Amino acid sequence: MVRVMVAVIVVILVVMCLLHTVSSQSPYNSTYRDPKLLVTVTASSCEVLGQTGSCLPYFSCRKMGGTVKGNCLFTFGIGDCCVFEKTCGGTSSARTSYFTSSSTTATNVGSCSLSISKSNNVCQLRLEMKKAELSEPDAEGACNDQYLEIQGTTGSHPRICGLNTGQHYYVDVSRDAGPFLVTVETIVANSASSWNIQVQQISCGSTDLAPTGCTQYYKSPSGQVKSFNYHTLASSRTHPSTGLTGTRHLQETYRICVRQQSGYCNVKWTAAQGEDYAFTLTDNLNPDNQIPGFPMFNSAVNEDCMFTDYLIIAEGTTSGTDSVNIICGSKFPDPYVRSKNFEVTVITNKVELTDDDIDNRGFHLNYVLEPC
16 A cells, blocks of 8 residues: 555656646647657646636746645646736736736826736637726716726727726737736826736637627626626715716726527516616716605606617517617616617717716616526
8 A cells, every 4th residue: 555655646746747847848828849759738727715726836837927825636636726916017828817906006196007918719808806996987977087998909998997896897809919908097096996807818719708899798697787886875076067976977888798598588677676876877866956846766768868878778678568779867667678689788978968967876787588
């Protein structure tokens, strides 16, 4: 028995030494050609303390700028669980990286960026906001003090600011060579701001790919969708023309997609319960502006939304047979909107008929797929 155990230990040590020798001479997820042999090293993923890493030999992890946070033996991998955490000025070629505000200068005026080198056969980046607390937008929904943006890709992508912990963000990069910059731009210093953003490179053949052009993608048969910076807290921002307090939802245009699963033909959308501001895209909702006896929250659809911010839910209907494709106002249609289309387009911009949209917080909707 002792001899068998010794033999097993020797074999493991030999394999680990071989992996270290090869990987120390080759880049991450690549092939190193020796005159006498060909060895391919492909790191498996691992999970440790809520973070995703790669199983790599210890010295390879350190050489690539990663941090060893655990052992891969319990995940049937070889080596250590290597996590790539970066802050301002950092670079990474890993499939999964974390961009944090750990630098002492991260929240000072200026740019704080993580540079992502594109891996082979990657079509999308996915940003998951483990924590994202930036300066809130101004009273008109513009991110003038601080914002997060993606640079180095074709097409336009929303700039986001405010409170976005738990949100996610897809970027198509199939036509781009990289590198890509994940940047927090600070115009007004804010020492209270902080972030921890997981950046994943998604392979072109992965089932995790979002449909092209979808900024957000939800894969579960039911869930909740929030606009960027949606929260129930009142804002102290002051509207320039009225002097009333309250910000607007972010002024961005983007698409939200839900995965259509086999056997399901419709999506049913409802406003989150127990939240007065669960759907507030237009109107002056500052309490000081309310007239006694008149409802504060009102719904509007279709042609009534021509000169304001709105959502497009194509092929939508209410509980009856009325067509509801465009939705605005400050109340989601009761009791729901049902659609055969699995997308929502968010149109929020500065093209407004009037300038009295105050304290509009965006939307918080629930969805559920319905069987055919």
